Amino acid sequence: MVYKLLYALGIWKRNPSLSKHLAFLLESDTWSKEELLEYQLHKCKEFLEFAYTHSAFYQTTFDDYNFKPSEFKDLEQLKQLPTISKMTLIRYNRLIHSSYPFRKNFRALTSGTTGESLAFLKNEEWDSQNRAAMFRGYSWYGVNPADKNGYLWGYNIEPKQTLKIKWLDRLQNRFRIFSYCPEEIKNFAKNLKGAKYLHGYSSMIYEVAKLVNRSGLKIDHDLKMIKGTSEMVFDSYQEEVQKAFGLKILSEYGSAESGLIAFECPEGNMHIALENVIVEEEDGEILVTNMLSKSFPIIRYRLGDMIELADKDFKCDCGRAHPVILNINGRVGVxxxxxxxxxxxxxxxxxxxxxxxxxxxxxxxxxxxxxxxxxxxxxxxxxxxxxxxxxxxxxxxxxxxxxxxxxxxxxxxxxxxxxxxxxxxxx
Ligand SMILES: [Zn+2]
Structure with a gap:
């Protein structure tokens, strides 16, 4: 109870607009495809106009391609614009950043596979709307983000940082593993009592599940959701995790710069959060336009994954009209x-x-x-x-x-x- 209160206070301070955005997304969750597409088109136009007005990079690009955001009336028109890559975001970083004076920004830093890191500013509404999309996904499983949760990320945490992270975790009603030894995993598993969800790298969730199964540890848990991020999920992971916790790992798809792209529904389909992003598929490759990214506009971004979209007429049994990504087929060019x-x-x-x-x-x-x-x-x-x-x-x-x-x-x-x-x- 105390933690939930602390959590609400933390959110109110860090992401003041979050509850408003979450309320909206919970409503649009039941919209028809027509309603969704109409909203998306309207939001995209507004976003393109914003980028044109406030980002020197896009002003030049749009002019070079004779693209007029004020005349935008069909998503197909996006194809007139060039695609960008992580390299573009790094090289033209300063020019891409918008000049608009946001009241609040967060610093984001991502590391690339080639070693280059990308730093950018994320305005509060971007961050909040993105979180709202994630929390909407949680709501599909009856999970409240303030619920007690187990977190399985890299264990390689510097000792100096341990205390700070423990404190931050506590504020988020979260616990994690700090070293990979059976004793720690056992403690982690015991801590799952009262936890509502478990999240992190699926390979690590798998390792914990394996230990739980092997040690015959009886865990009295009430988990409603296990969420894996940014990794392939082997069938064997699902088997082991199912055996240990009675649930399968669901996938969340996205990145820091693209935002949350899709979230898996209880029927096992990854629905695109099209209130926030536009997904295009070109020769099997995903292109993302992140309509939230006003402080650092990201338009037609080559995220680097090969994807397979569901048919236009595909209907998910869960009833949501949001389009579905059937498969993520690995990295481009490997x-x-x-x-x-x-x-x-x-x-x-x-x-x-x-x-x-x-x-x-x-x-x-x-x-x-x-x-x-x-x-x-x-x-x-x-x-x-x-x-x-x-x-x-x-x-x-x-x-x-x-x-x-x-x-x-x-x-x-x-x-x-x-x-x-x-x-x-x-x-
Ligand atoms: Zn569904």
Missing amino acids: KIIGKTQEFPGRMIYNVIKNLSVEHGIVLNYQARQHIQGIIDLYIEQTEKDSQCILEKELKKYFKNDIDFNIFYGQNLHNMEEKLNDFITTIG
């Missing part, structure tokens, strides 16, 4: 280099997924490529019964163009960062 040809980076994932669907063989893996034509495949499971069929399946897809070294019984997780299914140092 390639497996064979002796004579190249393969999409997602191909190994597909083989492993196929093993599970067609042969009931569930494997956790990580593939690494350092030399052309050779891949090391690390597999967590120890049973080698599947080796023969795995090799056969790999051959079916890759012919003799790749030699696979398969290692069973491997520890895949370093417990510090998210787990990549494919790491390549070539290509």
Whole structure:
């Protein structure tokens, strides 16, 4: 109770406009597709006009492309504009930032895979509307963000910071693991008593579930939601997590710069928060326009993921009219280099997924490529019964163009960062 009060106070101070935005999103949650699209178009026009007026970068870009936001009346017109990448956001950072004097800004910092980091200002309404979209997702599961929650992020926290983080966690009614040892996990699991949700990297949720199952720990929990972020979810994760907590991991999709793009509904479909973002798909790649990003406008942004959108007429059983992202198919441009040809980076994932669907063989893996034509495949499971069929399946897809070294019984997780299914140092 005290924590809920503290939480409400914290929100009121940090995100004064949040409750207003959440109330709106809870209402638009039941809108028809026509209503949603009409709202989106209107908001997009307003956002484009804002970017044109307040961002030197977009003023120049729109003029160069002879794009007039005042004449915007169809989302298709967005295609007249160029796409931007993380590199654009880094290189033209100062020019992209809008000149509008926001009353309150937050500093955001994200690190890129190539080591370059991106820093930008997020105005309060952006941050609040984004949180509102996330909290709407929570509401689908009967979860209040102020509810007690377990948090599984990187464990690699500097000792100096530990106290500060513990205090911040307490304010958010949150607890986490500070080191990966069985004793800590046990404590974490015990702490789940009274918690309503668990969130973090899905590979770490999986590790905790595994320990809970192995130790036969009886946890008296009342979890309503387990949310995984920014990582693939193996079938085996779901099995283990289901066994430990009776729930499956649901996905939330987005990034700091794009904002929350989609949230999985109880029917298992990822609905796009189209009140906040516009998602385009171009040759399988996602382009995002973040209509909240007024302090640092982000228009037609190449987030770097390959996606698959559901059919226009697709109807989810949950009744929401928000369009659905069926699949996130890995990163753009990641390639497996064979002796004579190249393969999409997602191909190994597909083989492993196929093993599970067609042969009931569930494997956790990580593939690494350092030399052309050779891949090391690390597999967590120890049973080698599947080796023969795995090799056969790999051959079916890759012919003799790749030699696979398969290692069973491997520890895949370093417990510090998210787990990549494919790491390549070539290509
Ligand atoms: Zn749904």
